[in-house]
Amino acid sequence: MSTPVLDLSIQVELDQFNLDLIFSSSKRTIGIFGPSGSGKTTLLESLAGLRGEAKGKLVCLGETWLDSSANVALKAEQRAIGYVPQDHLLFPHWNVRQNLESGSKRARQSGEDTESVFSEVVQTLELAPLLDRNITELSGGERQRVSLGRALCSGPKLLILDEPLASLDWKLRHRILPYLVRIRDTFKIPLLIVSHNPAELLALCDEVVALNRGKKVAQGTPTDVFSTPEVYAAAADEGFENIVRGEVVQSSNFETQIRLEGSETEQLITVSASHHTPGEKVLLGIRSQDVLLSNNRIQGVSARNWIEAKTQKLSQVDGKQVLIAKAGRNEFLVELTQDAVAELKIAPENRIWLFFKSSAVSVYSSTPSD
Numbered sequence: 001m002s003t004p005v006l007d008l009s010i011q012v013e014l015d016q017f018n019l020d021l022i023f024s025s026s027k028r029t030i031g032i033f034g035p036s037g038s039g040k041t042t043l044l045e046s047l048a049g050l051r052g053e054a055k056g057k058l059v060c061l062g063e064t065w066l067d068s069s070a071n072v073a074l075k076a077e078q079r080a081i082g083y084v085p086q087d088h089l090l091f092p093h094w095n096v097r098q099n100l101e102s103g104s105k106r107a108r109q110s111g112e113d114t115e116s117v118f119s120e121v122v123q124t125l126e127l128a129p130l131l132d133r134n135i136t137e138l139s140g141g142e143r144q145r146v147s148l149g150r151a152l153c154s155g156p157k158l159l160i161l162d163e164p165l166a167s168l169d170w171k172l173r174h175r176i177l178p179y180l181v182r183i184r185d186t187f188k189i190p191l192l193i194v195s196h197n198p199a200e201l202l203a204l205c206d207e208v209v210a211l212n213r214g215k216k217v218a219q220g221t222p223t224d225v226f227s228t229p230e231v232y233a234a235a236a237d238e239g240f241e242n243i244v245r246g247e248v249v250q251s252s253n254f255e256t257q258i259r260l261e262g263s264e265t266e267q268l269i270t271v272s273a274s275h276h277t278p279g280e281k282v283l284l285g286i287r288s289q290d291v292l293l294s295n296n297r298i299q300g301v302s303a304r305n306w307i308e309a310k311t312q313k314l315s316q317v318d319g320k321q322v323l324i325a326k327a328g329r330n331e332f333l334v335e336l337t338q339d340a341v342a343e344l345k346i347a348p349e350n351r352i353w354l355f356f357k358s359s360a361v362s363v364y365s366s367t368p369s370d
C-alpha cells in the first residue's frame with residue numbers, strides 16, 4: 001500500500017463537544033464534509049499547526065507533524081501546507097505579483113525552482129492580466145484565484161482548501177470550480193477540501209470523510225458516503241445534486257448533446273441549448289429527486305434522457321429510499337418511495353433504466369472560461 005496522504009488520530013476540546021477524529025487516507029483528493037459547527041475548520045487548523053491545544057498523532061505523507069506522546073509538534077511554518085482559508089487573507093496593500101511572491105519565499109528556502117512554479121501557477125489560474133493590480137481592485141472570484149495561486153507558489157506537500165467556493169455567489173462558483181479541477185489535474189499535489197456542499201466534493205474528490213459533532217460518521221467514495229442515511233439527510237437539505245463528467249459532442253441553437261465519461265454505451269445526454277462547444281469537458285448536475293426509474297426500457301415517455309444502469313446499495317433515509325445506481329464508471333443517487341422499491345422489486349445488481357428531462361440537467365464547464 002502507498003504511504004497515506006493523511007494518517008491521524010487527534011483530539012481537541014471544544015465548547016459543546018470534543019473533536020475526536022481518527023482516519024487514514026491514501027487518496028490524492030480528500031473531501032471533508034459536515035454541517036456547520038461539526039468541527040471542519042478545527043480539523044484544518046489542527047492540521048495546519050494553528051491549534052496548539054490539539055493532541056494525538058498526525059502523519060502527513062510519512063512525516064510526523066504531531067505526536068503528543070513523543071512531544072513532537074511541528075510549528076505551522078514547518079508543515080509544508082498551502083492553506084487557503086475561507087477569508088483569503090491576502091496582503092491588501094500589495095499587488096497580485098507581490099502576494100504570489102510572498103508564497104514563493106518558503107519554496108525558495110527549500111531549494112525549489114520557484115520561477116517555473118510561479119509561471120505554471122500564473123498560467124493555470126490565468127493570472128497574467130492581474131499581476132500588477134492591487135488586491136483591493138479585485139473581484140471575489142479573482143481574489144480566490146490569487147489566494148489559490150499564493151498557496152501553490154509556496155510549494156506545498158498538501159494543499160488545504162477551506163470552503164473554497166462558499167464566499168462566492170452562484171455565478172462565480174461556477175467560474176471558480178473549473179480552476180479547482182485544473183489545479184487538481186495540473187499540480188499533482190494532494191488536496192484536502194472542506195465543504196458543506198456535496199456537489200463540490202462529488203466534482204473534485206476521490207474520497208470523502210463526513211463529520212458530525214467532531215466525530216467521523218462515514219468515509220469512502222463520495223457516493224457511498226453521501227448515500228449513508230445520516231450524511232444524505234445533511235447533504236440533501238437543499239436537494240442532492242449528482243455530479244458526473246461528460247464531453248460535448250454536438251451543439252445547436254436548440255439543444256446540446258453530451259457523451260458521459262466512463263459510460264459503457266455510446267448513448268448521449270440531451271440538454272437545452274447551452275453555450276458549450278463540441279469537445280468541451282463539462283460537469284453535469286442531475287438532482288436525485290429528478291431521476292425516474294424503470295425496470296425496463298420503456299417507450300413513449302416525454303423524458304428525453306435515459307441511462308442503463310445497475311442497482312447497487314439501497315439505504316433508508318427519513319421514510320425515503322436512496323439508491324446508488326451505477327452506469328459504467330458513473331454513480332447516481334436516486335430518491336425513491338418505499339412503494340416504488342417494492343413495486344419495482346429493487347434488489348442489488350438489477351438492470352434498471354434512469355430517466356430524466358433535459359431541463360433537469362445543469363451543465364457546468366470544467367474548463368475555465370469567461
Ligand SMILES: Nc1ncnc2c1ncn2[C@@H]1O[C@H](COP(=O)(O)OP(=O)(O)OP(=O)(O)O)[C@@H](O)[C@H]1O
Nearest residue numbers: 013014015016034035036037038039040041042043
Ligand atoms: N477555539 C475554540 N474553543 C472552543 N470551541 C470552539 C473553538 N472554535 C470553535 N469552537 C466550537 O467548535 C465547534 C466546531 O467549530 P468549527 O468552526 O470547527 O466547525 P465547522 O464545521 O468548520 O463550521 P462552519 O461550517 O460553520 O465553518 C463549534 O461548536 C464552535 O462553536
